[in-house]
Amino acid sequence: MRRSTAAAVGTLTGAALILGVRLSVQPQAVPVNAAADGAIAEEPEIDEASGSTAEPEATGEAKKPAGKSGNSGGAENSGDAEKEETGLKAGTYKGKAVQNSYGTMQVTIKVSGGKITAANSSYPTDGFSGTINPNAVKTLNAATLAAQSAEVDAVSGATFTSQSYVTSLQSALDKAGA
Amino acid sequence: MRHVEEVMGTVVSIELADDLPEDRLSALIASTCAWLHEVDARFSTYQDDSEVCRFRRGEIPLDDCSDDMRHVLNRCADLWRETGGYFDAYAGGPLDPSGYVKGWSVEVASQRLAEAGSTRHYIGAGGDIRMRGLGPGGRPWRVGVRHPWEADKLAWVLAVTDGAVATSGTYERGAHVWNPVAGAPAKGLRSVTVTGPDLSIADAYATAALAMGVTGLSWLAKRSGDGYESAAVTDDGRAFTSPGLPIAP
Numbered sequence: 125m126r127r128s129t130a131a132a133v134g135t136l137t138g139a140a141l142i143l144g145v146r147l148s149v150q151p152q153a154v155p156v157n158a159a160a161d162g163a164i165a166e167e168p169e170i171d172e173a174s175g176s177t178a179e180p181e182a183t184g185e186a187k188k189p190a191g192k193s194g195n196s197g198g199a200e201n202s203g204d205a206e207k208e209e210t211g212l213k214a215g216t217y218k219g220k221a222v223q224n225s226y227g228t229m230q231v232t233i234k235v236s237g238g239k240i241t242a243a244n245s246s247y248p249t250d251g252f253s254g255t256i257n258p259n260a261v262k263t264l265n266a267a268t269l270a271a272q273s274a275e276v277d278a279v280s281g282a283t284f285t286s287q288s289y290v291t292s293l294q295s296a297l298d299k300a301g302a
Numbered sequence: 303m304r305h306v307e308e309v310m311g312t313v314v315s316i317e318l319a320d321d322l323p324e325d326r327l328s329a330l331i332a333s334t335c336a337w338l339h340e341v342d343a344r345f346s347t348y349q350d351d352s353e354v355c356r357f358r359r360g361e362i363p364l365d366d367c368s369d370d371m372r373h374v375l376n377r378c379a380d381l382w383r384e385t386g387g388y389f390d391a392y393a394g395g396p397l398d399p400s401g402y403v404k405g406w407s408v409e410v411a412s413q414r415l416a417e418a419g420s421t422r423h424y425i426g427a428g429g430d431i432r433m434r435g436l437g438p439g440g441r442p443w444r445v446g447v448r449h450p451w452e453a454d455k456l457a458w459v460l461a462v463t464d465g466a467v468a469t470s471g472t473y474e475r476g477a478h479v480w481n482p483v484a485g486a487p488a489k490g491l492r493s494v495t496v497t498g499p500d501l502s503i504a505d506a507y508a509t510a511a512l513a514m515g516v517t518g519l520s521w522l523a524k525r526s527g528d529g530y531e532s533a534a535v536t537d538d539g540r541a542f543t544s545p546g547l548p549i550a551p
Contacts, residue, residue, distance in 0.1 A: 280467040
């Protein structure tokens with residue numbers, strides 16, 4: 125789980141940096157690491173296709189801004205690229221929506237006075253608790269599988285055959301209700 | 303009134319909670335069972351003379367197939383597309399729509415019961431259940447989700463009035479759940495339960511997500527928007543539920 129959180133944050137950081145680069149004045153040198161991070165941002169897309177969960181290389185570095193929503197981290201990282209430029213136009217900018225195996229994430233930044241004043245990221249809101257945002261990690265940890273016995277009318281389970289029905293809870297219920 | 307019927311290679315449990323005369327309830331159960339046997343005769347892959355086997359052998363062209371057969375084939379194709387190929391009636395080689403037929407036949411059975419006057423019932427076929435109206439005692443039906451390791455325990459209890467609960471798991475058929483996209487046994491998820499309005503869809507979604515493995519979790523999360531909620535357990539025992547899952551209070 126921690127790994128996927130790191131991957132998500134890595135993606136966000138990457139997306140924020142891509143955005144930073146895009147906003148920068150054209151002829152200026154693209155920061156070397158921005159290009160590398162750009163590649164990382166794409167990586168989860170590949171992961172999804174193959175169904176694996178490879179870890180982005182930037183994990184270690186990405187862990188740093190693993191704060192609540194990554195806004196301080198995002199702003200901080202973009203700051204380096206921003207220093208060299210003067211022409212940031214005021215406004216709110218949305219980054220490219222990046223699809224990874226946890227859903228779509230999109231970074232939004234606000235620019236005023238030629239500086240990035242806020243960076244935010246949208247997480248999938250329809251997600252499973254625990255799969256994506258750092259807050260939900262706690263929820264996930266709490267969601268250990270419980271085994272309970274309770275009075276029920278029916279039992280849902282993997283399809284049983286006529287033979288294995290005999291040993292199923294549904295069969296016990298049917299007997300009890302007959 | 304309760305009834306247990308062996309059909310389609312599994313056992314179907316039926317309960318009618320309607321306040322109707324005994325003979326009326328018996329007749330409703332009898333017609334439900336007749337329909338399920340009709341489906342079995344048409345779609346069984348074990349009976350050489352079933353329509354599905356004859357279609358498979360090329361003995362009847364698609365145009366001459368029954369309406370039910372064409373409906374099932376169309377829906378299998380739709381679901382194949384919708385699930386990115388993870389729900390695949392051809393996963394095992396020749397056409398085998400059983401994974402769709404069971405849920406669909408129960409869905410139709412429940413509709414027919416409703417049309418015939420039963421507004422409170424459940425039909426459970428091999429672990430996949432369709433409920434309608436309120437259960438006994440005038441409260442929602444309580445559906446236990448089997449614990450994926452302890453056969454006599456439940457992982458969740460759901461409260462459902464109108465809707466379906468379908469579960470797919472690797473515990474019943476071992477590692478024989480196939481990932482048709484990778485061409486390998488499915489791994490990563492131990493069990494997936496999907497709730498929603500239509501049992502045939504809930505069942506197909508549960509099957510597809512199980513085949514996807516852990517990426518199935520995020521795929522399932524996106525189904526919430528259409529009214530399909532879910533609960534899943536990974537091979538290493540982590541439990542996931544979508545926010546709208548109807549967990550019993």
